[in-house]
Amino acid sequence: MNRVDLLQGTLDLLILRTLLTGPAHGHAIAKHIQRTSEELLQVETGSLYPALHRLEAKGWVKASWELSDKGKRARYYRLTPAGKKQLSDERAKWNAMSRAIGLVLDPTEQS
Amino acid sequence: MNSLLRKLSWLLRRNRKEQDLEAELQFHLDEEAEERRQEGLPEADARLAARRDLGNIAIVQENTREVWGWILLEQLSQDLRYALRTMRANPLFTVLAILSVGLGIGASTSVYSFVDAVLLRSLPVEHPESLVVIDWKMKIPEKGGSDTVMNGMDGNTYHDPDIGWTGGIFPYPAFEVLRKIDSAFSSVFAFHPAGNLNVSIDARAEIAEGVYVSGDYFRGLGVGSAAGRMLTRDDDEPAVARVAVLSYGLSERRFGDPARAVGQPIVINNVPFTVVGVAARDFSGVDPARAPQVYLPLHAEVLLAGNNMDVSARMYLEQNYYWLQMMARLNPGISHAQAQATAGVPFRQWVETTAHTDLERSNLPELFLNDGSGGTDAMRRQYAKPLYFLLLLVILILAIACANIANLLLARAATRRREIALRVTVGAGRLRILRQLLTESVMLATIGGALGVVFAFWGIRFLTVLLDNGRTAAPPSAELNLNVLAVATALSVLTGLVFGMAPAVLASRSNVIPALKQLRFANPPTWIRVGTRDLLVISQITMSLFMLVAAGLFVRTLSKLQSIDIGFNRENLLLFQVNARQSGHTGVEMATFYEDLRQRITEISGIRNASLSNRAFFTAGFSLPITVAGKRVDTMLLFVGPDFFSTLQIPMAAGREIESSDRPGSPMTAVVSEMFARQFLAAEDPIGRQIELKDAQQVRQMQIVGVAKDARYGGLKRNLRPVVYVPYNQGAFAFIDQMTYEVRTDGDPLGYVKTIRDIVHQMDAGLPVANIITQSGQIDRTISQEIMFGRLSTTIAFVGLSIACVGLYGAIAYNVARRTSEIGIRMALGARRGRVMMMVLRKVIVCTVAAFALGLPLCLLASRQMESFLFGITPRDPLTVAIAVAILLISAALSAFVPARRAARIDPVLALRHE
Numbered sequence A: 001m002n003r004v005d006l007l008q009g010t011l012d013l014l015i016l017r018t019l020l021t022g023p024a025h026g027h028a029i030a031k032h033i034q035r036t037s038e039e040l041l042q043v044e045t046g047s048l049y050p051a052l053h054r055l056e057a058k059g060w061v062k063a064s065w066e067l068s069d070k071g072k073r074a075r076y077y078r079l080t081p082a083g084k085k086q087l088s089d090e091r092a093k094w095n096a097m098s099r100a101i102g103l104v105l106d107p108t109e110q111s
Numbered sequence B: 001m002n003s004l005l006r007k008l009s010w011l012l013r014r015n016r017k018e019q020d021l022e023a024e025l026q027f028h029l030d031e032e033a034e035e036r037r038q039e040g041l042p043e044a045d046a047r048l049a050a051r052r053d054l055g056n057i058a059i060v061q062e063n064t065r066e067v068w069g070w071i072l073l074e075q076l077s078q079d080l081r082y083a084l085r086t087m088r089a090n091p092l093f094t095v096l097a098i099l100s101v102g103l104g105i106g107a108s109t110s111v112y113s114f115v116d117a118v119l120l121r122s123l124p125v126e127h128p129e130s131l132v133v134i135d136w137k138m139k140i141p142e143k144g145g146s147d148t149v150m151n152g153m154d155g156n157t158y159h160d161p162d163i164g165w166t167g168g169i170f171p172y173p174a175f176e177v178l179r180k181i182d183s184a185f186s187s188v189f190a191f192h193p194a195g196n197l198n199v200s201i202d203a204r205a206e207i208a209e210g211v212y213v214s215g216d217y218f219r220g221l222g223v224g225s226a227a228g229r230m231l232t233r234d235d236d237e238p239a240v241a242r243v244a245v246l247s248y249g250l251s252e253r254r255f256g257d258p259a260r261a262v263g264q265p266i267v268i269n270n271v272p273f274t275v276v277g278v279a280a281r282d283f284s285g286v287d288p289a290r291a292p293q294v295y296l297p298l299h300a301e302v303l304l305a306g307n308n309m310d311v312s313a314r315m316y317l318e319q320n321y322y323w324l325q326m327m328a329r330l331n332p333g334i335s336h337a338q339a340q341a342t343a344g345v346p347f348r349q350w351v352e353t354t355a356h357t358d359l360e361r362s363n364l365p366e367l368f369l370n371d372g373s374g375g376t377d378a379m380r381r382q383y384a385k386p387l388y389f390l391l392l393l394v395i396l397i398l399a400i401a402c403a404n405i406a407n408l409l410l411a412r413a414a415t416r417r418r419e420i421a422l423r424v425t426v427g428a429g430r431l432r433i434l435r436q437l438l439t440e441s442v443m444l445a446t447i448g449g450a451l452g453v454v455f456a457f458w459g460i461r462f463l464t465v466l467l468d469n470g471r472t473a474a475p476p477s478a479e480l481n482l483n484v485l486a487v488a489t490a491l492s493v494l495t496g497l498v499f500g501m502a503p504a505v506l507a508s509r510s511n512v513i514p515a516l517k518q519l520r521f522a523n524p525p526t527w528i529r530v531g532t533r534d535l536l537v538i539s540q541i542t543m544s545l546f547m548l549v550a551a552g553l554f555v556r557t558l559s560k561l562q563s564i565d566i567g568f569n570r571e572n573l574l575l576f577q578v579n580a581r582q583s584g585h586t587g588v589e590m591a592t593f594y595e596d597l598r599q600r601i602t603e604i605s606g607i608r609n610a611s612l613s614n615r616a617f618f619t620a621g622f623s624l625p626i627t628v629a630g631k632r633v634d635t636m637l638l639f640v641g642p643d644f645f646s647t648l649q650i651p652m653a654a655g656r657e658i659e660s661s662d663r664p665g666s667p668m669t670a671v672v673s674e675m676f677a678r679q680f681l682a683a684e685d686p687i688g689r690q691i692e693l694k695d696a697q698q699v700r701q702m703q704i705v706g707v708a709k710d711a712r713y714g715g716l717k718r719n720l721r722p723v724v725y726v727p728y729n730q731g732a733f734a735f736i737d738q739m740t741y742e743v744r745t746d747g748d749p750l751g752y753v754k755t756i757r758d759i760v761h762q763m764d765a766g767l768p769v770a771n772i773i774t775q776s777g778q779i780d781r782t783i784s785q786e787i788m789f790g791r792l793s794t795t796i797a798f799v800g801l802s803i804a805c806v807g808l809y810g811a812i813a814y815n816v817a818r819r820t821s822e823i824g825i826r827m828a829l830g831a832r833r834g835r836v837m838m839m840v841l842r843k844v845i846v847c848t849v850a851a852f853a854l855g856l857p858l859c860l861l862a863s864r865q866m867e868s869f870l871f872g873i874t875p876r877d878p879l880t881v882a883i884a885v886a887i888l889l890i891s892a893a894l895s896a897f898v899p900a901r902r903a904a905r906i907d908p909v910l911a912l913r914h915e
Helices: A011-018 A024-038 A045-058 A081-105 B002-012 B014-038 B044-053 B057-068 B071-089 B089-122 B172-178 B216-219 B246-253 B300-304 B311-318 B335-353 B378-415 B417-425 B430-467 B484-508 B512-517 B533-561 B588-603 B644-648 B673-679 B748-765 B775-782 B785-820 B822-830 B833-869 B878-904 B908-913
Strands: A063-066 A072-077 B129-139 B155-162 B162-165 B185-201 B204-213 B225-228 B243-246 B265-268 B273-278 B294-297 B324-330 B366-370 B573-577 B606-611 B627-628 B632-633 B636-640 B652-655 B667-673 B690-694 B699-708 B721-725 B736-745 B771-776
Touching: A011 A024, A011 A063, A011 A081, A024 A072, A024 B014, A045 A063, A045 A072, A045 A081, A045 B014, A045 B044, A045 B057, A045 B225, A063 B335, A072 A081, A072 B014, A072 B311, A081 B606, B014 B044, B014 B057, B071 B089, B071 B430, B089 B378, B089 B430, B089 B652, B089 B748, B089 B785, B089 B908, B129 B335, B172 B185, B172 B324, B172 B335, B172 B699, B185 B216, B185 B246, B185 B294, B185 B300, B185 B644, B216 B324, B225 B246, B246 B273, B294 B632, B300 B533, B324 B335, B378 B430, B378 B484, B378 B785, B417 B430, B533 B627, B533 B785, B533 B833, B573 B673, B573 B748, B573 B775, B588 B606, B588 B736, B606 B644, B632 B673, B636 B699, B644 B736, B667 B673, B673 B699, B673 B721, B673 B878, B690 B721, B699 B721, B736 B748, B748 B771, B771 B775, B775 B785, B785 B833, B785 B878, B822 B833, B822 B908, B833 B878
Parallel strands: B204 B294, B243 B273, B636 B721, B667 B699
Antiparallel strands: A063 A072, B129 B162, B129 B324, B129 B366, B155 B162, B185 B204, B185 B265, B185 B324, B225 B273, B243 B294, B265 B273, B573 B736, B573 B771, B606 B636, B606 B736, B627 B632, B627 B690, B652 B699, B667 B721, B690 B699
């Protein structure tokens, strides 16, 4: 299985996007990213939790202890309004960036 | 901002946060393991796989924690804990360091409080910066003053080495000239101290200090009232001047409340006045040395002088009588220089008209303005030099303490080079190490600084007592204010940085590899080479030398003063003052009143005899024109009562003393001092000779009836001068108002105060007793500054010296310890003990000699600044310098001897095995 290393700074964007669908705990977030990227993106636990806490420190997500679907206590993260705004900003930036890179890499597709 | 707050709140709940993170990661592990189990792995393998997947938990935790954002704080607390541990490991070093920094900061802070209070504080008025004090300056006049336009003065003048003769007193006509200059000044106001007034409120009399002020005084200063109104120009007219403004303190004490004082009648020196207002609470006049309680219009002075036309003419018309002090407020936008130029011209034109001879015209006073934001400068003139000198001494202490700690830290940093090199190798950043070393020293300094604040509290109380020499009505006082605390804090942090920086830089700069390889004696021999630490030792010895010389000079001055024979018996003598004129007595009746009081006091059991004089003998400085055979003689004068000489116990050399039989109407008599007889009556027997006293009120022919032995009229520091003693109750009474009683007692003089007060009260209920003091107390007050300098500088010098000795000892002991193995090898190779000792001592000798070579010239240069504080010795007093050098040599030798002997006793075998 080929895996792609995450680009610097994109993990935050992916986490925020994941939380857009609803609150989730760390493990679920990691699994969701792996699944939706067709297992191409592997989230390192070593960077996941620092990232989650960083987002919390910036006020983009909020954390609270809740019971998981299996009845265990888990730390759930949810998007704050500031986080939503941040997501849309980052998303716009990312789209612009990927389009720009695409243009450079494949000039023929220019239209 | 939000995120900062969040981090801070996290910091407060950090334990909870740690637990959360652990639980969160544990949940992650459980979930992961659960997943693996569902994929079919056995329980144990599933857990292991989950674990492997998560990686190093500690690192995950550390990385996450870093996000929480208190790494810096965490490291700081690590540094602090480490510093505390090092401090506890070397208790002696720590205690010495903290104590010496505490002493240094405490001493400098308390002295600075006084500098702040006395020299730097502004008057509590509106815009104090636009106030100026009006002064004049001129060349120092010839002896006798034939070249000055002043032919009478009442106030202080100063001989200033930079500007000549200067003063702030003017004739009233000059005030009238200056207050018209409205282009420079928005107002010009004048004032004149009234001294002690007899203030009677509800028939209860007390002594209160007063000041006469011109109508513009309060408006010009911008002082508001706490109740009623302030004096205005309309009050300052002879006809309506019977109004007074009280100080807040007096009104509160006597009326309970400022508002209740307004409109009340009060009697001042037996003249009725009405209180029109109370001045703002924090205002106490423009002379920081005084604290007037009563403000009267300038023209009330004539009222209090009994509407005497002579007095009135002298004060308001006389152009050559200098007595009135002036201040002014500058117009906005006008500088000192502009105002001085503007006001100088009309003043010069006026003063020219007052000169009568060409000699007087050759040295006319010239107007000049001084900064008035702090009020008049009497206090600053008196205390500025002593205070700055003290400040210098205590800052030297602080410097010695800093040098000491720098030295000890340097020594320790050197021993820790390997430790630090090791820490650098395993990845500690240099900045981190620097920060840790600085933390240690700043922490030492901060604790020292806290201790210093405590010392400063004590120091301020101590200095308040020391600086109160009784000569000024309001001795300087200070409190620990914010200004001062800021200085103390800045000093301690600065101290920490200064003495911590050098070792820290040195240590963090150390090259890792040689430091790691270095065992114990890889350094080149440094016994002779002069390094940073030697410079520190040299500077410490130099500073100690300077402080010892200063202390020596002061102690010698004090002992010279104390060994002076005063010529009378100072023990068991009580002094007090009453002013019968102020409570309504006049003329012969007043003289009789004073004599009756003297008689009643003599009748008290336990009182041997009593007398009185128009000045206290020891602080007198009074004279009137006296002629011998038609020739004017330069002599001092004292009006005295009967038994004056037997009360003071001044022996008579010939004839009799002044007795009760010398009274109004009896033949005029006088007693002269031996010096007077020797100087002016040399050829003949003085007894029976005639001398003449002549002034505006009288021409008085007196027969000399006795010659008294010389005694210290006017204090210790003045030369002995001829004195004439004249019965106070013969002739005119113009100069008899306040009298000082001298009472010779059995046992403690202060035990008779109550009885005496009662007697005075019985005789005149409106007559308060003032300035009660014992004669020895009065003498000590006149030399209080010398006593203060003697004690304080000795204390400071020895504190400094002991700190320096500790430093010297520490530096050498450390050196010996570090070179134990080298010394062992030398001894194994045959070096004798004496040689080893010399090797160690040589360094101390080199440092001490260098310090003397550097310090002695500096000392001699600096001690010349102290000349005005000295008495009876020169600033280069060889004995003082020799003693200081000897004390230093002995102390240096002692502090070096102990470690040197230890070096000589090193057992070569043990020393080498030690490695």
